[in-house]
Amino acid sequence: MGSGMTDATPQASTLSGRLTALANPTRFLALADRLVPWLGAVALVILAVGLYTAFAAPEDYQQGATVRIMYIHVPFAWLAMFCYSLMAIAALGTLVWKHPLADVALKAAAPIGAAFTALALLTGSIWGKPMWGTWWVWDARLTSVFVLFLMYLGIIALTRAMDDPGRSARAAAILTLVGFINIPIIKFSVDWWNTLHQPASVFRLDGPTIHPSLLWPLLICALGFTLLFLTLHLMAMRAEIWRRRVIAMRRLSARAAERAAR
């Protein structure tokens, strides 16, 4: 454990004190070290339960067995938007509060979000072929999610374009915030436009329209994948903090060697 954990400050008991304490990367690392194994284990257990109940649930009267794709497709699509929303909050953290971990959170989340967005597109496409008769249509929902995938790729490129993470942080934060306009467009695309993609059936003002026998496994899977995402994100953030420490230490040692040579 780092020495940062031992000096308990008096304000650490209040919420703002705790958030400030978390801004210290050493404290964050200590917290991540403790959380990751538990979070990962709980995620895998819930996912196992969710997938078991998903395959024990009855088939859909119209979709047949292909309804099983929904149990992964819907959580992936939800995570694609959740991850981007989390990155938008992190972008605010960089621009408004200059939180030292905000850029780490944004950069670490981007590849994970891109992977889940790609999976949402792929699993949707594999469901579309037998059910719609086509792998792909350029309707508003599919197109806006594809745009989200491209946004992720752009942010990944931008956060890795410069050697100095401090310089790319601002640009990545601004790009992320501008791209956030796409999130409500994705959510409401099925209401605003005539899409082949079906409208919302879980998060609706008048309640879910899925039968409980299919809804429960879906919700358990969504929780499991969300916990898995959070575990992966914490791990990626930890690796990013270590990467920045390595860069900082190499710079320091290079400077020290330069001074010694003079």
Next chain:
Amino acid sequence: MTHAAYVFAAYGISALVIAALGIWILIDQAARKRELKELEQRGVRRRSQPKGSGKKGPGK
């Protein structure tokens, strides 16, 4: 293709992508950890790290 084949394909691709993502993050973690250890063994310290604090490695 039968419906079961589509379901199998969707789950198979998902398992592959998530496994690859997890392995990539694990490899990244291990590589950074090793670099930090090497730097510490050479006696390089971070500015915020007090002189006498000795080893403060990543993780355990």
